[in-house]
Amino acid sequence: xxxxxxxxxxxxxxxxxxxxxxxxxxxxxxxxxxxxxxxxxxxxxxxxxxxxxxxxxxxxxxxxxxxxxxxxxxxxxxxxxxxxxxxxxxxxxxxxxxxxxxxxxxxxxxxxxxxxxxxxxxxxxxxxxxxxxxxxxxxxxxxxxxxxxxxxxxxxxxxxxxxxxxxxxxxxxxxxxxxxxxxxxxxxxxxxxxxxxxxxxxxxxxxxxxxxxxxxxxxxxxxxxxxxxxxxxxxxxxxxxxxxxxxxxxxxxxxxxxxxxxxxxxxxxxxxxxxxxxxxxxxxxxxxxxxxxxxxxxxxxxxxxxxxxxxxxxxxxxxxxxxxxxxxxxxxxxxxxxxxxxxxxxxxxxxxxxxxxxxxxxxxxxxxxxxxxxxxxxxxxxxxxxxxxxxxxxxxxxxxxxxxxxxxxxxxxxxxxxxxxxxxxxxxxxxxxxxxxxxxxxxxxxxxxxxxxxxx
Amino acid sequence: xxxxxxxxxxxxxxxxxxxxxxxxxxxxxxxxxxxxxxxxxxxxxxxxxxxxxxxxxxxxxxxxxxxxxxxxxxxxxxxxxxxxxxxxxxxxxxxxxxxxxxxxxxxxxxxxxxx
Numbered sequence: 001x002x003x004x005x006x007x008x009x010x011x012x013x014x015x016x017x018x019x020x021x022x023x024x025x026x027x028x029x030x031x032x033x034x035x036x037x038x039x040x041x042x043x044x045x046x047x048x049x050x051x052x053x054x055x056x057x058x059x060x061x062x063x064x065x066x067x068x069x070x071x072x073x074x075x076x077x078x079x080x081x082x083x084x085x086x087x088x089x090x091x092x093x094x095x096x097x098x099x100x101x102x103x104x105x106x107x108x109x110x111x112x113x114x115x116x117x118x119x120x121x122x123x124x125x126x127x128x129x130x131x132x133x134x135x136x137x138x139x140x141x142x143x144x145x146x147x148x149x150x151x152x153x154x155x156x157x158x159x160x161x162x163x164x165x166x167x168x169x170x171x172x173x174x175x176x177x178x179x180x181x182x183x184x185x186x187x188x189x190x191x192x193x194x195x196x197x198x199x200x201x202x203x204x205x206x207x208x209x210x211x212x213x214x215x216x217x218x219x220x221x222x223x224x225x226x227x228x229x230x231x232x233x234x235x236x237x238x239x240x241x242x243x244x245x246x247x248x249x250x251x252x253x254x255x256x257x258x259x260x261x262x263x264x265x266x267x268x269x270x271x272x273x274x275x276x277x278x279x280x281x282x283x284x285x286x287x288x289x290x291x292x293x294x295x296x297x298x299x300x301x302x303x304x305x306x307x308x309x310x311x312x313x314x315x316x317x318x319x320x321x322x323x324x325x326x327x328x329x330x331x332x333x334x335x336x337x338x339x340x341x342x343x344x345x346x347x348x349x350x351x352x353x354x355x356x357x358x359x360x361x362x363x364x365x366x367x368x369x370x371x372x373x374x375x376x377x378x379x380x381x382x383x384x385x386x387x388x389x390x391x392x393x394x395x396x397x398x399x400x401x402x403x404x405x406x407x408x409x410x411x412x413x414x415x416x417x418x419x420x421x422x423x424x425x426x427x428x429x430x431x432x433x434x435x436x437x438x439x440x441x442x443x444x445x446x447x448x449x450x451x452x453x454x455x456x
Numbered sequence: 457x458x459x460x461x462x463x464x465x466x467x468x469x470x471x472x473x474x475x476x477x478x479x480x481x482x483x484x485x486x487x488x489x490x491x492x493x494x495x496x497x498x499x500x501x502x503x504x505x506x507x508x509x510x511x512x513x514x515x516x517x518x519x520x521x522x523x524x525x526x527x528x529x530x531x532x533x534x535x536x537x538x539x540x541x542x543x544x545x546x547x548x549x550x551x552x553x554x555x556x557x558x559x560x561x562x563x564x565x566x567x568x569x570x571x
Contacts, residue, residue, distance in 0.1 A: 015488045016481065016518045020470065023477050058510070085513050106517045111470070 006051040006125055008033045008118065011042045011067070012083070013059050017106070021054065021083070024111040025118060039067055049075045051125050052118060057084035057091070068098060077128070079121045083110065135197050148184060149332050150325035154317035158185065161314045166192040171264075173249075173309050174287040176316030179364030182287040183247060185316055190243040195283060198242030203235050206248035214256055215272045218263070224273025236269050236280050243283045249309065250290035250301060261305045284309070319361040319368060326356050329365060333372045334384070344382055351386035359391055412448050415440060424451055461561040463523030464568075470521065482565040489518055493558040496534075500551040508547065509538035515554070527557045 008031055012018035015037050022033045034050075036042035039062030042053075053071060057064040064082060071078055081102045082095055092103040102117040104110055148155065148162075165172045166189050174182045183202060190200045208216050215224070219234030235244060246252075252260070263269050264284065268277045286309050295301035319326060330348065338345050348356070352375070361367050375388040405413070418429040419440075426444075430437040443449045464478075471477045492515055499507035512535035519531050530550045537543050 014514055014518060016484045017521065019481055019484050020521060023471060023474075023481075027472070058513070085516055106520075108520070 005030050005032055006122060007048060009036060009042060009045065009048075009050040009053040010034070011036045011039065011053060011059065012056045013037050014056075021111065021114065024115065030122075031118070042067070043070060043074075046071065046074050050078050052079045052081065052121055054081045054083050054114065057082055057086060064095070065098075068095070068100065072099065079125065081114065081117050081121075083114065132197070138191060148181065148188065149329050150322055151328065152317075152322040152325045154321055155325060158314060158316060161312065162188050162192070165189045165312050165314070169193075169283050171283070171309055171311030172285045172314060173292070173311055174285065174314045174316060175292075176287075176289065177318045177362075177364055178289050179361075179366035180316040180318055181365055182289075182316055183245065185314060186243070186245040186247075186285045186287060189285060190245075190283075193243070193283070195242050199239050200243050200245065201235050201239035202245040202247060204247045206251040210253040210256070213253070214259065217256075217260070218269045218271055220272035221274045224271070228273065231271070234269065234271065236263065236282055237278065239282045241281055243285060246284065246286045248288055249286040250288040250292055250295055252301075254300070254302065257302045257305045261302065261308055264305075264308055284311075319364045320359075324357075326361070326368065327353055329368060330356055330372045333369045334376055337373050337376045341376075343376065346376055346379060346382050346384050349383055349385045352384050352389050355386045355389045355391075412443065415443065416449055419449065419451065461524055461526065461557060461564050463525070466523045467521075479569045482569040485518065485522065486562045486565055486570065489515065490558055490562050493555045496551055497555050500548055503544075505538040505541065505544060505547070508551065509535055512538065515558075519554075519558075522561065524557060524561055527554045530554055 008025055010018055010021050010025070010033060012021065012035070015035075018035045018037060022035045025031050026033045034045065034048075036045065039059045055064055055067055055071075059067070064084070068080060071080055079101045080099070081104060082092075082100055083104045083106060084091070085106045087105045095103055101121060102113075104113045104117065148159070150156075162185060172186070172189060174185050176182050186202070187200060190196065203217065205213065215228070215232065215234065217234050217236055219232050219237055220228050222228060222230050263280075266277075267281070268279045270277055292301055292306055292309075296303050296306045319329075327348065334346055334348070337343070356368075356371075363370075371389060371391065372384075374390055375384045378388040378390065379385065415429065415433065415435075418432055419426070422428045422432070426437055426440050430440055440449070444451050467478050467481065468475070471481070492511060496508055496511040496515065499505075499511060512531055516531050516535065519528055531554055534547055534550050534554065537547055
C-alpha cells in the first residue's frame with residue numbers, strides 16, 4: 001500500500017519544544033507538520049481536519065479537556081495524542097477514557113514514544129482512508145441510474161421507488177422473479193442512502209440451514225451449542241448502522257420469524273447463549289420471489305411479521321414485461337463481455353433482436369446475460385445473428401414462442417411441459433391441468449407425448 | 457563538552473546531526489526562554505507562587521532538552537515547592553539562579569550559532 005501523506009498539528013505553547021517535536025516528526029517525508037503555540041491559533045486551523053493532533057495538556061488560553069471536546073466535535077476523525085509535563089496517571093486514564101489515543105509524558109523518551117504512537121496511528125488512518133475510498137467506489141458502482149439499465153415504464157417506476165426508499169429509513173420489501181435483480185435494487189437503495197458509508201450485509205435465508213440461521217443472524221457466545229468454539233458476531237451486529245438485506249425471506253422458519261419480529265420491534269438482539277441485550281441500528285430490506293400474502297394465508301409466514309416487513313413494497317418487473325429494455329441490457333452485456341475478453345465490439349442483427357424480443361426469459365436478466373455471452377462466443381464476425389442466440393430451455397412451451405401453432409399442438413406441448421416439470425408423474429400432471437389421466441396415457445400410447453420414463 | 461551551559465552533543469543527537477536545525481533551535485531558545493524566565497522572576501518577586509509553578513513547568517522541558525545540567529534539578533525544585541506550597545523561602549534564590557543561567561546559556565548560544 002502506498003503511504004498516504006498525513007497532516008499533523010502540534011499544539012505546544014513552548015515554542016522551543018514545539019520546534020523540536022515538529023522537526024522530529026518531519027523526518028518522515030509523508031508527515032505534513034504544522035506548529036501552533038496557542039489554542040486559539042490551533043482552533044482557527046482546525047477546519048483543515050488534521051489526521052493527528054498532539055496537544056499540550058496545559059495551554060495559556062485553554063485546558064486540554066476543553067480542547068479535546070472541541071476537536072471531538074469539530075473534527076471527529078482526528079486522532080489525539082496528549083503530551084504533558086505531568087506524570088499523572090489519573091489524568092492520563094481519564095483522557096484515554098474520553099477517547100484520546102495516547103498520553104505521553106515530556107521526558108527524554110518523548111520523541112521516540114511520539115514517533116511510535118504516530119506510526120501506529122498512521123496504519124489506522126491509512127486503512128480508514130482506503131476503506132472510505134473503497135466505499136466511495138462501491139457507492140459509485142451502485143449509482144442505480146447507471147447500473148440498472150432500462151427506459152421502460154415498469155423499470156422507471158422501480159427507479160422512482162428506489163429514489164424514495166433511499167431518502168428514508170423505511171423497511172423495503174422487494175418482490176420479483178428469480179434473476180430480475182432484487183439484490184441490485186437493495187444495493188442501489190443502500191448505496192444511495194445516508195447509510196452508504198456503513199456496511200451492506202446480504203444474507204440468503206434459503207442458502208443457510210434453518211438450524212444455523214439463528215446464530216448466523218444474531219451471533220452466538222462461546223459454548224452456546226456443540227461446536228461453538230468462540231464468540232461469533234451475527235449479521236445484525238455486522239450491519240450495525242448500515243443495511244441488512246434478507247434475501248428469500250419467505251423461506252424463513254416460523255419459529256425464527258417470531259424472533260426476527262421481536263428484534264425488529266425492540267431494535268435489540270440477543271446472541272445465542274447469552275442474556276445480554278445488544279442495541280442495534282439496522283435498516284432492513286427483504287426480498288422474495290414468493291407471494292408473501294399467499295404464504296401468510298397458507299400459514300407459512302407470520303401475518304404480524306408480514307405487515308412489519310411490508311414497508312415500501314417494490315416489485316421488480318420480469319424481463320419479458322420490459323419491452324425494448326431487453327435489447328438495451330443485451331447490448332450492455334455484449335459490450336461488457338467483449339471488453340473483458342478483448343474482443344471486437346459486436347452488434348445484434350435485426351433477426352437476433354427479434355428472437356430475443358420474442359423469448360419470455362424465465363430466468364430473466366441472469367438468463368439474458370448467459371445467452372448473449374454465449375452468442376458473443378459463437379459469432380465469428382462482428383455481428384450476432386439469430387442462429388447465435390441459443391435459447392437453452394428445453395421447455396416445449398418456451399420453444400414455440402413466435403411460432404404459429406394449432407390448439408392441438410399447443411395442448412400437446414403444454415402437457416409435455418408439465419410432464420417434464422413433474423418428473424413424468426402422470427397423476428400429478430392430470431391433477432394440475434385438470435384433465436383425465438386416461439387422456440395423457442392415450443396421448444403417450446399414440447406417441448404424441450415423449451416420455452423417457454413414467455411412473456404409475 | 458566542558459565549561460558549557462548546554463550539551464551540544466545531546467542537541468546534535470536529538471536532531472540527527474542537523475546543524476541547521478540546531479541553529480534554528482538555538483534561535484527559538486534565545487527568543488522564547490529568557491522572556492519566560494523573566495516572567496517567572498516577576499511572579500516570584502510578587503510571591504505569585506501559582507504562576508511561578510506554571511512557568512517552571514513550562515521551562516522544564518526546554519532546560520531538559522538543552523541539558524542545562526546546572527539548573528535541571530533547581531527547576532524541578534521550584535515547580536515542586538511552589539505547587540505544594542512548601543519551603544517557599546528557598547524559591548527566590550532558586551529562581552534567580554535559573555534566570556541567570558538561562559541568560560548565560562542564551563549568550564553562549566548566540567556566540568556559538570547566531571553570530
